[in-house]
Amino acid sequence: MHLFKQEPKFKFISKRWYAFALSGLIVLGGLYVFVSRGFNWGIDFSGGTLIEVAFQQPTSINHLRSSLAAINLGDAQITRIGNENKFFIKTMSSLKKLNIRVEEKLQDIEEYEVVAREIRNGIMDEASRAQAAAGKIDLNNSAEGEIARFLRDKGIGDDDAQETARLAIALRKSGSGIIGDFAELEKAGAKHRVVSLLRAETFLGKFTFLSVEFVGPQVGKDLRRKAALACIWALIGMLIYIAFRFKFLFGLSGILTLAHDVLIALSFILFFRIEMSLQVIAALLTITGYSINDTIVVFDRLRDNLKFMKKDNLEAILDKSLNQTLSRSIFTSVTVLLTVLSLYLFGGEVIRPFAFTMLVGVIAGTYSTIYQSCAWLKVWENSVLKRKKSGGRA
Amino acid sequence: MDKSLTWKVGLIIAVIALSIFLLYPPKDKINLGLDLKGGMHLVMEVVTDEALAIQTDMSATQLKGLFKDGSIPHEKIVRKGFSKIEITGTKLDDERRIKDILDDDFRDWTYTMGGSLIALTLRPNIEQQLRDQSVDQALETIRNRVDEFGVAEPTIQKEGLAGDKILIELPGIDNPERVKGLIKSTAMLEFRLVVSGPFLTEEAALQEYNGQLPEDLEIVKTNPRRLDKGFYVLKAATVVPGKDLKGARRAQDEYGAPAVGFSFNSQGAGQFEKFTAANIGKSLSIVLDDRIESVATIQDVISSDGIIKGRFSVDEVDDIVLVLRSGALPAPLRYIEERTIGPSLGADSVRKGLAAALGGLLLVVLFMLVVYRAAGINSVLALLMNMIILMGIMAYFRATLSLPGIAGIILSIGMAVDANVLIFERIREEIATGKSPKSAIDAGFKKAFWTIFDANLTTVISAVFLFQFGTGPIKGFAVTLIIGIAASMFTAIFVSRVIFEITYGRRRKLARISI
Numbered sequence: 001m002h003l004f005k006q007e008p009k010f011k012f013i014s015k016r017w018y019a020f021a022l023s024g025l026i027v028l029g030g031l032y033v034f035v036s037r038g039f040n041w042g043i044d045f046s047g048g049t050l051i052e053v054a055f056q057q058p059t060s061i062n063h064l065r066s067s068l069a070a071i072n073l074g075d076a077q078i079t080r081i082g083n084e085n086k087f088f089i090k091t092m093s094s095l096k097k098l099n100i101r102v103e104e105k106l107q108d109i110e111e112y113e114v115v116a117r118e119i120r121n122g123i124m125d126e127a128s129r130a131q132a133a134a135g136k137i138d139l140n141n142s143a144e145g146e147i148a149r150f151l152r153d154k155g156i157g158d159d160d161a162q163e164t165a166r167l168a169i170a171l172r173k174s175g176s177g178i179i180g181d182f183a184e185l186e187k188a189g190a191k192h193r194v195v196s197l198l199r200a201e202t203f204l205g206k207f208t209f210l211s212v213e214f215v216g217p218q219v220g221k222d223l224r225r226k227a228a229l230a231c232i233w234a235l236i237g238m239l240i241y242i243a244f245r246f247k248f249l250f251g252l253s254g255i256l257t258l259a260h261d262v263l264i265a266l267s268f269i270l271f272f273r274i275e276m277s278l279q280v281i282a283a284l285l286t287i288t289g290y291s292i293n294d295t296i297v298v299f300d301r302l303r304d305n306l307k308f309m310k311k312d313n314l315e316a317i318l319d320k321s322l323n324q325t326l327s328r329s330i331f332t333s334v335t336v337l338l339t340v341l342s343l344y345l346f347g348g349e350v351i352r353p354f355a356f357t358m359l360v361g362v363i364a365g366t367y368s369t370i371y372q373s374c375a376w377l378k379v380w381e382n383s384v385l386k387r388k389k390s391g392g393r394a
Numbered sequence: 395m396d397k398s399l400t401w402k403v404g405l406i407i408a409v410i411a412l413s414i415f416l417l418y419p420p421k422d423k424i425n426l427g428l429d430l431k432g433g434m435h436l437v438m439e440v441v442t443d444e445a446l447a448i449q450t451d452m453s454a455t456q457l458k459g460l461f462k463d464g465s466i467p468h469e470k471i472v473r474k475g476f477s478k479i480e481i482t483g484t485k486l487d488d489e490r491r492i493k494d495i496l497d498d499d500f501r502d503w504t505y506t507m508g509g510s511l512i513a514l515t516l517r518p519n520i521e522q523q524l525r526d527q528s529v530d531q532a533l534e535t536i537r538n539r540v541d542e543f544g545v546a547e548p549t550i551q552k553e554g555l556a557g558d559k560i561l562i563e564l565p566g567i568d569n570p571e572r573v574k575g576l577i578k579s580t581a582m583l584e585f586r587l588v589v590s591g592p593f594l595t596e597e598a599a600l601q602e603y604n605g606q607l608p609e610d611l612e613i614v615k616t617n618p619r620r621l622d623k624g625f626y627v628l629k630a631a632t633v634v635p636g637k638d639l640k641g642a643r644r645a646q647d648e649y650g651a652p653a654v655g656f657s658f659n660s661q662g663a664g665q666f667e668k669f670t671a672a673n674i675g676k677s678l679s680i681v682l683d684d685r686i687e688s689v690a691t692i693q694d695v696i697s698s699d700g701i702i703k704g705r706f707s708v709d710e711v712d713d714i715v716l717v718l719r720s721g722a723l724p725a726p727l728r729y730i731e732e733r734t735i736g737p738s739l740g741a742d743s744v745r746k747g748l749a750a751a752l753g754g755l756l757l758v759v760l761f762m763l764v765v766y767r768a769a770g771i772n773s774v775l776a777l778l779m780n781m782i783i784l785m786g787i788m789a790y791f792r793a794t795l796s797l798p799g800i801a802g803i804i805l806s807i808g809m810a811v812d813a814n815v816l817i818f819e820r821i822r823e824e825i826a827t828g829k830s831p832k833s834a835i836d837a838g839f840k841k842a843f844w845t846i847f848d849a850n851l852t853t854v855i856s857a858v859f860l861f862q863f864g865t866g867p868i869k870g871f872a873v874t875l876i877i878g879i880a881a882s883m884f885t886a887i888f889v890s891r892v893i894f895e896i897t898y899g900r901r902r903k904l905a906r907i908s909i
Contacts, residue, residue: 001765002822052739109729145569149709169737177738210739216730219437222555230863237855245848279798282860282868286805286875289856293849297816300845328819331765332812335758339808342753343801348746350429351801358805 003327012322013315016375023260023372030267039270042277045224047217048092049112051119052210055085056178059207064089064123071122073115081349085176086210088349089119112214123207131203138205139198140178144169147202154201156194164190164198177208227281234288242292246299249384253376254295257368261291264364265357274353283357290336291365294329295373301325302374314381318374326370333366399899402892409884410779413786423789425547427796428733429867430747432740433565436574437731440558445528445725446476446521453500454479460495469510477516479503484510528724529558536560536577538720543576553865559730561865570734572713578727580683581717583639583656584632585666588677588689591626592616599625617685620704626686628679633669638662640698642718644711647703652711654702656718663698671695682714747800754804755781758811766818768908772893773814773886780810780878780885787877799870806878812849813886817842818909831907835894843887850879 043050061078064087068076076091093115120141121129132138137150144165151161167188171179179185182204186195238258242251262284274280302321309317340362344355377384417423428435450473457479458471469483484492489507496505502520506513516524533552540548540562549563567573589611593599599613607613612630616623638658645655658666670678670692680688680702688702706714758777762770784803788795821838829837854876861872898907 001767054738109732113732143567143569145572149569173737173741175738177736177742208738209736210742211733211735213733214729214731216728218439219731226555226863230859233862234856234859237859238852241852241855278864278868279801279871282798282864282871285856285860286853289853290809292852293812296848296852297845300848324823328816331815331819335761335811335815336805336808338757338761339754339804342757343750343804345750346746346753347750347801347804348743350743351747351750351797354798354801 003330008323008326009319010323010326011319012370013318013375013378016371016378019367019371019375023264023368026267027260027263030263030270033267033270037270039276040273041220042275042280043090043092043213043215043220044278045220045227045276046092047215047220048090049115049119050211050213050215051089051116052081052212053087053089053123053207054177054210055087055207056176056180057085057206059085059087061087067123068119071118073119073122076119086349091115091119109214109216112216116209116212116214120209125206128203128205136201136203139168139202140172140205140208150202151194151197154197156197160191160194164194172208177210178206179204223278227278230281230285231288234285238288238292245296246303249377249380250299250303253373254292254299256376257295257373258288258292260368260372261287261361261364264368265361268360269357272356274356277353279351279354280357283354283361286358287361287365291361291368294332294366294369297328298322298325298369298373302377314384315378318378322370322374329366329369333362337362396899399892399895402888403896406779406889406892410782413782416786416789417782420785420789424785425792425794426740426744427794427799427867427870428563428565428740429735429797430740430744430795431565432735432737433563434567434570434573435731435733435735436562436564436577436729437553438560438562438578438727439554439730440529440532440560440724441726441728442525442528442558443476443725446516446524447473448725449524450477450479450516453503457481457495457500460499464491464495466491474513477521479514481512481514482510484512486510525558529560531724532727533560535581535721535723536562539576539716540564540573542716542720543573545573560727566737572709574729574732576713576717578729579713579717579723580726581720581722582683583718583722584681585634585669586614586632586679586681587629587673588679589627589629592622592624592689593626594624596625599627602627614679614681614684614686617682617687617704619710620687620706621689626679626689628681628686632681633678634658634662634665638665639718642715644708644715645701647701651703652706652708653704654706654711654714654718655699656702657699658697660698666700667695667697670697743797747797751800751804751807754807758807762811762814766814766909768897769818769821772890772897773811773818775893776814776885776890777807777810779889780881781807783881783885784874784878787881788874791873793873793877794870795874796867796870798867799874802871802874803878806875806882809850809853809879810882810886813842813846813882814890816845816849817886817890821909825907825909832898835891835898835907839887839891846883846887850883854879 061080064078065074065076068074068078068089073091073093076089076093079088079090081087124132128138137146139147142150147168148161148165151164152158156164164185167185167190168179171184171188182195182199185198186192235255235258239251239255242254245251246254265284265287268274269276269280298321301324302318305317305321309320312320337359340355340358344352344359347355454471454473461468461471461481466488467483467485468481471479471481474480481492486509492507492512496503496514500514502517503514504517505515529552533550537550540550545564545567547565549561551561553559553561562577564573590602591599593602596613600607603611607627610630612628613625614628615625638661640657640659640662642657643655645653647653674692674694676692677689678692679686680690688704690703702714755777759774762773762777764770766773781803784806793799817838820842821834824834824837825831857872857875857879861869861876864872
């Protein structure tokens with residue numbers, strides 16, 4: 001299958017002001033959101049507590065929010081994961097806000113641990129809270145070793161205790177993370193005697209913490225600096241490479257195109273309130289490396305054409321080069337786009353911000369290669385032509 | 395088949411065989427990261443300032459001894475900040491003698507003399523050395539503790555720009571709270587004389603001394619798990635320093651309750667014997683990490699062995715024994731990052747990652763077959779081989795597969811066929827200019843090579859910086875991306891060329907090819 005029957009004859013360069021205007025609008029919009037609301041920093045950068053929680057029963061965000069508000073955590077950020085009964089709860093709140101007094105001075109992370117404990121208590125239903133208060137442990141929120149130790153303390157033999165704990169964890173692992181009924185344990189092969197004891201001495205909480213993350217504020221500071229350094233070095237790396245590979249004006253256009261792609265990706269991150277995390281930085285850096293590719297293909301062709309099409313005007317040469325490489329630019333992007341799309345659709349919530357950023361970056365990269373990279377050369381037409389005449393090479 | 399083609403095919407088969415050999419069995423060879431198998435990720439900061447302060451205190455004590463031996467009159471010798479000592483009230487006549495002492499025994503220090511004040515400062519390179527040492531020591535101690543606790547395949551390493559952070563990864567950990575307490579315990583065991591107490595509040599203790607505590611005394615809190623909540627006034631000086639502790643073991647008190655048994659080396663035993671003999675009838679406290687664990691009356695002379703009684707559970711005894719055995723930390727630690735991934739989330743991420751990888755692969759394969767027909771098959775073969783080599787190399791380097799790592803693999807599926815697209819499009823162009831299929835293939839590969847090289851190089855450049863900057867999972871992403879791209883240079887350019895040669899090579903006259 002060919003994308004075009006013959007070499008297409010699109011007039012890309014003449015549309016350059018529209019293209020500049022479109023990109024400019026998007027970046028201005030991004031700038032507006034940046035100034036008015038700023039980035040939605042993930043806890044990697046801002047520090048704080050992030051909990052991923054799964055409920056057994058359908059639970060509404062409002063219900064969750066009100067139970068958190070009851071413990072003075074009304075400003076916690078709650079996000080539903082897909083259409084599932086899973087949520088992210090993010091908060092930067094410290095104990096002072098929760099009106100909790102502790103005896104000793106706690107370090108940042110220890111404070112967050114207390115916050116997480118409060119959240120756990122806050123979203124618990126009354127029945128479970130009563131059970132927990134009575135000293136029973138929650139099979140859905142205890143680690144394997146804790147369950148085994150609990151059973152041993154209750155007089156269950158070592159092997160049985162360990163085997164039952166292992167079964168409980170395996171059961172949680174294979175499903176949503178929550179055991180619904182003690183009968184499930186027995187079906188999975190736990191001894192009747194042990195399960196009876198579990199029924200009496202433990203309870204099955206209605207939710208489980210899938211992951212709990214605490215990041216101290218000093219980590220974010222370190223990381224921001226490192227992230228900025230990595231981005232700057234990557235850009236310098238590209239600059240050196242392009243300077244080595246192309247003459248000045250080509251290099252400049254290339255870098256501008258690259259910066260454009262990153263800015264567009266950043267703008268969309270701002271528009272959609274995508275959380276700025278390590279993986280998003282990774283995606284941005286990957287875009288810096290990847291989006292320059294298309295541009296290089298076009299510039300390669302352009303360099304040849306500048307030699308052979310001496311009589312044509314610059315706009316015609318630029319258009320010709322773009323059209324010649326058009327199906328290539330589109331196809332190579334499509335292959336990467338397909339994989340990133342699959343990642344976005346099937347890869348789960350955790351990796352979605354990465355996939356989103358890549359998706360935007362790859363599309364912006366293709367668009368900018370076609371509408372911007374050569375358009376910049378047209379803007380500097382006089383200089384390009386002067387060099388062409390004097391040097392023969394661009 | 396001509397000769398050169400034979401060895402090319404041989405090489406390809408050898409590479410595939412080697413990769414499969416390295417990879418087999420995949421369950422053992424591919425390490426799953428914490429985010430995929432669940433576990434605990436901790437980053438702690440070694441408070442090296444404290445380690446310096448301890449060193450400086452020791453130097454100050456040594457200096458006091460030297461001044462005393464030389465009977466040099468002075469007012470005070472005190473530590474200032476973490477790495478400074480101030481001597482006040484010295485006489486001008488003693489300047490020569492003091493200089494001699496400092497020049498001989500305090501070479502690690504620079505000093506200034508101004509009137510009756512002498513200020514010593516630790517040399518910056520020595521200071522850095524001490525800081526590094528304390529981090530290394532902490533690393534070693536933590537490693538001992540984690541090993542003794544029996545965590546399978548832990549990762550313990552230095553991290554951070556200043557190198558003062560320690561990263562600990564504990565896969566599939568089954569009792570997070572306990573391990574955390576264990577790692578962090580400074581394990582500084584001290585035996586100190588009780589002066590008065592217990593008091594209910596710190597203020598009450600202070601009142602005994604009219605609000606002004608003498609310099610050689612200190613108010614210390616009890617560990618509420620072992621003793622009733624309260625405060626004691628203790629002598630600031632420790633009877634036997636922790637380094638003279640020889641061993642610790644699980645023991646029982648006279649009622650059979652769990653207790654911690656300890657023994658001193660000969661130097662410690664001698665000191666302890668002398669001390670207990672002189673203080674029979676008085677109270678002795680045992681202080682672990684600035685918390686009083688036990689208070690007992692000295693009834694007899696004790697030399698090398700003793701036990702710490704308290705309300706211990708068996709687990710608590712085991713933990714204290716473990717930290718005492720593994721040695722004290724040179725400086726306190728602060729947790730600055732902690733991530734706990736539950737087992738079900740890890741399993742879920744693996745499922746989703748696999749789904750995304752298969753989905754991506756399927757979409758790309760379909761795309762290549764639809765767009766390039768028979769040549770598409772060529773690129774699909776090359777792509778599959780790329781995946782095998784990628785996994786083989788990862789297995790060889792024992793690289794860890796994280797969720798971002800899977801994303802890297804998926805991304806490199808897309809980028810690997812990019813090279814094929816560039817080549818195939820070039821071949822189409824060459825055919826369009828009227829070249830014969832064979833020379834079009836030749837020209838296509840030749841002309842596309844540098845483009846592919848450029849394209850891959852820029853991506854590798856940014857992946858390298860990402861590797862430098864990233865932590866854990868992000869490093870995994872950079873690694874898979876780099877390996878995937880490197881493998882694609884081999885598969886898309888070399889392998890796919892050989893496949894063309896095999897398919898079309900024997901035909902004398904080739905009118906058209908399916909591309």
